[in-house]
Amino acid sequence: MSAFFISVSAILAALVLLVAAAIRLPDLALNPFHHDEGVNGFFETNLLTQNQWAYDPKNYHGPSLYYLALVVAKVLGLTTEAMRLVPVLAGIAVVALVLPLRRYLGSPAALAAAALLAVSPGMVYVSRYFIHEMPLVAFTLGALLSLLLYVERGRPLFLFAAAASAALMFATKETAIVGVLVLRSEEHTSELQSQSTISYA
Numbered sequence: 001m002s003a004f005f006i007s008v009s010a011i012l013a014a015l016v017l018l019v020a021a022a023i024r025l026p027d028l029a030l031n032p033f034h035h036d037e038g039v040n041g042f043f044e045t046n047l048l049t050q051n052q053w054a055y056d057p058k059n060y061h062g063p064s065l066y067y068l069a070l071v072v073a074k075v076l077g078l079t080t081e082a083m084r085l086v087p088v089l090a091g092i093a094v095v096a097l098v099l100p101l102r103r104y105l106g107s108p109a110a111l112a113a114a115a116l117l118a119v120s121p122g123m124v125y126v127s128r129y130f131i132h133e134m135p136l137v138a139f140t141l142g143a144l145l146s147l148l149l150y151v152e153r154g155r156p157l158f159l160f161a162a163a164a165s166a167a168l169m170f171a172t173k174e175t176a177i178v179g180v181l182v183l184r185s186e187e188h189t190s191e192l193q194s195q196s197t198i199s200y201a
Contacts (some may be wrong), residue, residue, distance in 0.1 A: 001019065002068055003006075004177040007196065009102070009107045012111050012186065013067070013099050013111065013114070016099075016111065016114045016115050016118050016152065017092065017095060017096055017114075017117065017118075019113075019115075019118050020090075020091070020095040020117075020119075021092055021094050023118070023124050024063060024088045024091055024092060024124055024127045024128055024142035025088060027042040027080050028080060028081040028085065028086075028088065028128060029079070030107050032080075032195060033080065033130065035127070036129075036131050037083075037129055037130040038132050038133060039063065040058070040083075040131065040132075041130065043060070044066050044069050044070070044073065044083060044130075047066050047067075047070055047151070048073050048074070048078055053066055053194040057174070058159065061132045061172065061173045061174065062132075062170065062171040062172050062173060062174070063171060064132075064135060064139075064168055064171040065086060065087075065131075065135055065171040067131075068086045068135070071081050071085045072086060082131065083130040084128055084130050084152065084157055086130070086135065087126070087127050087129060087130060087131065087134040088127055088128060088131075088135040090127065090135040090137070090138040091123060091124070091126070091127025091128075091138075092127075092140055093115050093138045093142075094117060094123070094127075094137050094138050095114050095118050096112050096114075097115050097138065097141045097145055098110060098117060098141070099111070100145055100149075101113070101145065101148075103152075104148065107149060110182045128147070131178050132172050133173070133174045135172050136166075136169060136172045136173045136176060136179075137174070139165045139168040139169040139172060139176075140165075140169055140176070140179040141161050141163035142161070142162075142168075143169060143179075143183075144183065145163035145168045146158045146159070146161035146162035146165055147162045147175070147183075150162060166180070169180060
């Protein structure tokens with residue numbers, strides 16, 4: 001691969017990330033919190049002011065969103081912008097984590113996927129709201145990428161990153177199990193395809 005092609009790909013990747021950030025960051029307080037954000041904001045306020053948070057599997061989700069937002073709140077204050085900054089950063093991370101997949105998809109496909117995620121109305125919308133979905137997507141993609149790199153290179157660092165990402169998936173939302181099952185089924189399908197032979201005789 002030529003140095004020129006690599007430099008062009010790097011420039012395009014940087015532009016995609018800039019677009020993702022430029023679309024997600026402005027006017028985070030433009031809309032008031034909706035119902036789910038209000039519930040999460042209530043938990044966040046209790047965590048910040050009373051150092052209290054309790055898991056309730058019947059109605060609510062895991063602690064990662066609240067503790068990540070706690071760090072931001074201690075720096076920027078308990079504001080709408082501060083709370084929504086966590087999913088915004090997760091949304092930008094999703095776009096960024098797609099780019100290393102060029103090793104497996106090719107640069108054009110990875111750049112196209114990242115660009116579509118960067119400007120997707122649905123992805124932008126969810127990235128700008130203080131809910132669990134975007135961190136869950138980011139951790140799931142992080143787990144997938146780390147596993148791929150571990151299989152390819154065999155370095156323990158990637159295995160640790162995959163384990164940490166998987167733990168954060170489950171600490172974010174219980175539906176993480178769906179992502180695990182999808183990844184496991186894909187692995188099983190790949191194994192079956194590698195073992196099968198097709199005869200055209």
